[in-house]
Amino acid sequence: MNDAASKDKRRKLVDATMRRFGHSQYALIETLHTVQEAYGFLDDDNLKYVAEELRVPLSKIFGVATFYHFFTLKPQGEHTAVLCTGTACYIRGVPGILSAIKKNFSVDAGETTEDNRLSLLTARCIGSCGLAPAIVLDGEIAGQVTPEIVVDRIGRMIQNDT
Amino acid sequence: MSSSVKIKTLTIDERQVGAREDQTILEVARENGIRIPTLCYLKGLSPYGGCRMCIVEIAGSPKLLPSCMTTVEEGMVVSTQTERIKKYRRSLLELYFSERNHVCSVCATNGYCELQSMAQEVEMTHVHFPYMYPHLEVDATHERFVLDHNRCISCTRCVRVCEEVEGAHTLDIKDRGIDVRIITDLDQPWGESETCTQCGKCVHVCPTGALIERGKSVGEMSKRKQLLPYLTKMREAQK
Amino acid sequence: MTPEDFKKIGETHRKKRDGFDYTINVCTAAACVSLQSDKVKDELTRQVKEQDKKDVCRISGTGCLGLCASGPLVTINNDQALYGGVKPEDAAEIVKNIDKKPVKRLQIPADMPFFARQTKIALEHCGKTDPEVIGDYLALEGYEALYNCLTTMEPVEVIDIMVKSGLRGRGGGGYPVGLKWSTVHKAVGAKKFVICNADEGDPGAFMDRSMLESDPHSIIEGMAIAGYAVGASHGYVYIRGEYPLAIKRLKAAIRQAERQGFLGKNICETPFSFDVEIRLGAGAFVCGEETALIASIEGRRGTPRPRPPYPAQYGIWGHPTLINNVETFANISPIVRKGADYYASIGTERSKGTKVFALAGSINNTGLIEVPMGITLREIVYDIGGGILGGKKFKAVQTGGPSGGCIPEEYLDMKVDYESLAQVGSIMGSGGMIVMDETSCMVDVAKYFMDFCQSESCGKCAPCRVGTAQMYNLLNLISQGKATMHDMELLEELCDVVRNTSLCGLGQTAANPVLSTIRFFRDEYLAHINDKKCLAGVCVIEHKEEPVL
């Protein structure tokens, strides 16, 4: 490991998780959680690093990382919108909301806009069915939304810091 | 056989057979010359239970169980060829053929393919489910072998032989559901893999034309079926 | 730590609470938090200070009060007043009126059927305690059940209570809890494990989340009792990574329990040791399946393996393992405290006790409810749920999520229990209950669930991997008005193949939403196919003749 990397605070968090589990192979998923939390996504360098530290084959770590939808191998945009697609949300208008976002911000589910301002994700259910339809904007849940409200709020969210 | 191992008696297809208590229905059936079709099972590799071809009916159980992973029990009554099972096996095989692009007439393993001969075994005349025609890659970057995802049935024999017998674990499976694919290392071209030992075991355990040797044209790629049994035997002898 | 000690903690805590004339509880479960109940709480605290009522009035965060549709919710002394839709600017008025008549415009009648028709056992503490304070839990007899089990009962006696209570696993399958515990107890193994399945995966279900957010100690206590009964010394909670608040509260609760000696070595000064670790799920529905869950805890792809052997014999790292879900564990301590007979006196012949449901969809009172088994769907939808949103016409209740079915109006008077639901082609499931009105298209609903199943299929076995994708494609054709009756036959055939040949529960039940909608709403399918029409007006059908097929 080079100096720059060893000084990397984020790498230390990853190391701490692996240490907590005695560098056991069983710690793989917990470690990937930490990597994603620290770096925002799972990049090749970290996958290789974790593979080596935990003595897990590369193909296995890649298999695990791509099996779980919580993990992402692509960097996220500056802002994220996670649209809940649970049953309650679905029957109360998710398809309309999704197409409104796609249309207004030219972004597909699971993708990031070209200017890297917005990542649009879908969640199978965020457990806020009482608030259906719900969307999580930069970590904050907005409930009982309509296509208009969502477009407005995302618009304001991604413009906030320009 | 150690003296502590118990012997069980069971019935398979109306035949009384004896078995060690740790044996699976499939093993006992094969020992007794009763043929149960399999795709993902391969002697010498850990059982997987994914292809579902080896499902059997067990009296008293409403569920069909995979014989490759179900151990024998005293008094068990097993049926391997009921009309119901035969129908399901045919449907399963049709699903396999519909999943990817299995064009036998231009396949290097045409005539040596286990999927192809399975169709004959289960009396499949045609695929009545819609073909899905996914667009899939062929990885021909390796100097000796080719991985053609069009022919892969995701049985993971290659993954298991690479991990369990060769010990390299170059191969694994990525994503899930209909999107699963065999990968090498971090999903990079096979030719760039630094962990592949080029042993070729994956090619020879692959039941279809998904893994072949380079330069083999239509109908030329036969698999060395004796390779794994031989290795298994030699390794057991060493222990 | 002796029982006297922890009773003392509870007592002190109770006294501290009783020292105030008023306790204002603000719901801090996820739904209310997302409606800014945290800001309401801050403002209430400020107002209490400002209006100089600090000596008589305390503010506390609390778990889910249930009626999520009317959040943020606030209670005064639990049942003195219940306020809904509270905004930060209402805080002044609430505090001002604390010793006077309740604020009418915010008040929700506490005797409304939504509350009156429920029976709370698993949710007994929800909304009454601060989930982040162990003292609150201890003040309500918390950990007494564990103490009693450890000091006065043999493990088999504990199991016997579970057998007699008739409690069945609340994760979906309804396997008798006593029997499962007994199997793990009898299993031979140097090490045994207890796993709490909190990977709540059904879209449209939030019971586990609410319970973990509202009353984490009851889950921990339930797990510890289970550990004692089966002979395990280590427990895992496998929880969805998407539930940050629940994870935070559970982590805090585990730490508190360890500090007070309810987890760790020699619990309550007995030889029994038990610890609990959290493992994060990472977004894979199939990990609700026991063997897939175990694979995931072991750091592998969450693919299931054929059973037998069952985890009770061969579980995590090959050791005997007990797996129950959150609601099941939440029931354990109340059953031990109140007795098996009490629990068994509630419910129906074969489905004892209560069931927690997450009521959502096109219904007025969405929220978290706990009802006795045997209640009718009509009572849930119309009395507790307050009827259909916007006065629309009822169409179906969906239970069991992607493994369940849609129940039509003609069965509204059916009793809710495991057997009845199975008879109409649905399942109890983990407790998601989605009400649909006339604006929902049942073909579209079936397509929705099949899309879910195909994207959650692990891909290990061919029938589920290919079959669910094939079924989704066919449903898509039907919904677009491009299908023929032949496609309908193929769909029904695939349902049969996938159900009977798939490796695990996901595939074996994936066809249920399709089968149940075909059974009860066949006319909607036929309208799409023959008349190229979506009766509910949901599906987009292009009416141009296709030049080619």
Add this chain to the structure above:
Amino acid sequence: MKKKLTLATLWLDGCSGCHMSLVDVDERLIDVAGIYDIVFSPLVDVKEFPEKVDVTLLEGAISTDEDVEMVKRVRKSTKTLIAFGDCAVTANVPSMRNHFKLEDVFKRGYLETTPGNSIIPDEKLPKLLEKAYPVHHFVHVDVFLHGCPPSADNIFYTLVEIAEGRTPELSKRARFG
């Protein structure tokens, strides 16, 4: 003497290899001629598909709008329809274009691989379907005679069995595909 059956043969999107295999029946063709009257075939000079045919051997996949019309027409007039060879049974080689966009197929087939001023043919030609399909995708098929091509033995066996009023058991006689 028993009344002869009528036999039609045709190929749609196929290479005619199956018909070559039919000719490979060799001297047994005389036997075939003894049981069947060939009423429509590339081998005989009839332009219109007859109103009523006992048996039709249909080679090739269904790839164009004309193919679709033809196969429906054939089905309507035929008592026993045989999907003749792998292209008819599985869409085989013609289906290899199915995982590409039609547009790309045209580009590759008419522009990129031909030198000079090449163009994509206009509407006067039959319109290519998005995908090539097996025959049973459009109409009911009575007998699936697979093989690429089916062996002469199996063709002869099939024709004889049908003439004798039996259902040919082909799955065990030839490998699939």
